[in-house]
Amino acid sequence: MDWYYGDAGRQIGPIDEASFDALVGAGVIRDDTLVWRPGLGSWQKYQTVRPVPSLPPPLIAADGSAVRFCSECGKPYPPDDLAAFGTSLVCAACKPAFTQKMREGLQPAGAMRYAGFWIRFVAVIVDGVALYIVGLIFFAIAMIFFRIDWANVGRSQADLMQLLALEGVLVLCNVIVSAAYETWMLGRFGATAGKMACSLLVVKSDGSKISYQRALGRHFAKYLSSFTLAIGYIMAGIDEEKRSLHDRICDTRVIKK
Ligand SMILES: [Zn+2]
Incomplete structure (x- = not known):
């Protein structure tokens, strides 16, 4: 059954039982965190709905004191020295490593879904067509x-120079237009037209919006991805966070909305 919880006035969820336990373990959901699940009449503090761990009663040590055991290191402690995380009791020494472990196993609420190679490939083609038309x-x-006389082109040296100049101007226009297009779109909307059509967003590694500067840097970093025989692009297909070379350079990620 799925859970919801409140965080700084926001409602987060639904999240499944395992993720919920992990959030408790990581200390994101605390005793005073408001939680709800189907079947509960109203939002409740976690401490009132927390399952009571079914643990054996404490052992009595030789000196008559009660002891419980850390579920991580197994050493005995007075019961009050152990912190409860779900059904685990953890000693102070093991707590940092334990909470770290819980965090790593955690899919944070609203986790980013990285976009893979093929959907991004489609987005690139769409942008390519748009830029081709502009070109x-x-x-x-x-x-x-340039008033090129196409009927007699190539007849004279001067014509050839005209053609080369035309080519140069067009290449320059292409560089400027594509840089301006991508910088503006990514900085303003987080997506180019192609990425919008594919419901993709370019964000920073922490999921926040990218700035115009980063968008510009990323655009030119894509040249590197191209110069490496597109291996820089293909890297997105094998990286666990689906990062291309330019995403690695600029600390960006492409995600599904
Ligand atoms: Zn321990």
């Missing part, structure tokens, strides 16, 4: 501006 418009404008 054609620039080409048309440049043709008019």
